[in-house]
Amino acid sequence: MKKILLVSTILFLAQNVFAQNKLPKNLKQVVMYLDKNCPDNIKIQIKNTHQDSLIYTVYPFAKSKPYKDYRTIFNWTSENGNPKITKYLDKKGIFDHHSKVLLYSFKQYLINGKIKEKDILRKYIKFQKQLDDKNKIKYITDTINKVYIPKDLEDCFVQINTFWNDSIKAKVKTLEENEFTGKVHLGFGTWMRNNWQLWGGSRLSKYFNDLNIYHPDDMSGIILVSYHRHLNNKEIRLEEQVKYYQDYWENSKKMELKGKIEAFSKYKIGDTLEFGYQKGFVSKEQEDKYDNGICTAKGIITERNEKDFLIKVKLIETCDKKGIIYYDNDGDIIYDPKTKRSGSPPKRIIKKVKRNKEQWFEYKDWETVE
Template sequence: MNKKILVLFLIFPTLLISQNDCGKFIEKYIPTDLNDAIAFFECKWSEENLNEFKNKEEQKATSELHFGTGRSLRNNWKLWAGTSELSKFFRDLGINHPDDMSGIILTSLHRKLNGIEIKLDNQIKYYKDYWAESERKETERKNKEFSEYKIGDIVEFTFDYDFVSKKQEEKWMDDKCYATAIIQDLNSEKLELKIKLKKSCDPKGIVILKYDVWEEIDGKYEKTAEDKIEIMKKGETRWSSYELWDIVEK
């Protein structure tokens, strides 16, 4: 009898260890790293679900779960909030976007189930290369757009942030609200325009900036103010992102 038990343990050691480890995955448990995340799914998913996921082509299997399981783990494992150990694990690897984190988790799970090498380094490189190329294209696009602006151009405000009053919003909705300025200088490094506000459809001015305030408290950054605004009034001059202004007259 003892020999049979020993033989069973030697044949199925991984299964027994996995069953013991599964006990830690209690409600609201958040994995601490990639291996822990893979183990979570191996423990919590049924054999039927694991096999269904395993037997699909990798890209199809992972993309199908992006908006369901993927969204759930991004939210419940605090990848968007960036406050979990799992989030820190990925950020330390240079992976900062929650979509990329969930993608690596699901891809790695699929590969492990199929006995394929996870190749984490290659996955990380793929996402880093993707964002580097995206940033290059975005910079190229912005530089091209910015080159269209010249000193002396008349530009119109796009009201991207907010309105100073309900009346201003209503006039803008009726195409009766125009805030215009003249370009006095250009900063090609920051892609900013130095503009002087010539006209506004509200004497209070325009909301030229809207932002949240974050401060470091006890070693952690916390949001201390939300949706703070800065207002620019007619006759004032300041630097502003070119993206807030459309050229209307050269």
């Protein structure tokens, strides 16, 4: 019992310490935080690693413990991480590779005991411009990162023929089509998707986009199936392959829609619902009560919007006089026509509804009460 109480106390204190730590909003605050937060063995690894390989010193690219367990920088720079530091870098004109910027800054701090923030920003602003210049031509250039990019399916065959010798091609010919594609999807298939820039964009991905094929897995699948048929002197039947993937995604959309219709049908006017707090809490007190099972928000459906799968709910019960949150744009991604990039909204907006008031909600925000 004492051990349980001790563990609970430690967890409680850890949570409070974490809550009190403010998220860094510039590089100087980043390195000061990391200096206190980062274990010594990981500091040594970061300090002694070349700047081009720093991302391999921590999660998600590190392969061994304790490095692969250190998630602080990833948590800050991921989609729902630390909006302060990511917005800070975005405003400086650094839109990509935020993790690299933070790791490089920390490396400089570990070496020199301080950082020259302006110099670091200048370095990565220049790097960003170089990336942008590459992106402008990536859909027309024949080489990206010193790798030749095929222009079409036939060109893919030419390149694969240069990779594989006659004995490998002879072995490939003996395999059944599905067996071959299954064997190489994660190996050579991954190489194609990464190096031929099917994820990042290239003239080859544009070739497939023009065929209405958009997922890199589908692109590499078509390449592999077509190459196997090419080796075996069979018809490639490209149109048939394209239609297969188009039908797959169309059927997926239909199944998703069918599921939404079935789920939405359970929400009827007059039903009493229980709120799921998926958008967060209006106060720490409300969150604590919810965690302890003593905070319930209930509402009654007054209208239904079947087209958009929305329900209008009158809030009849809540444990906080401030009501409940029905909208929070934190984590949303919007397109900025000025920078021509997608990113977080410039300002966080939270909307609430109070008891005895009505508001439209996504039906998934509420659960039906049996």
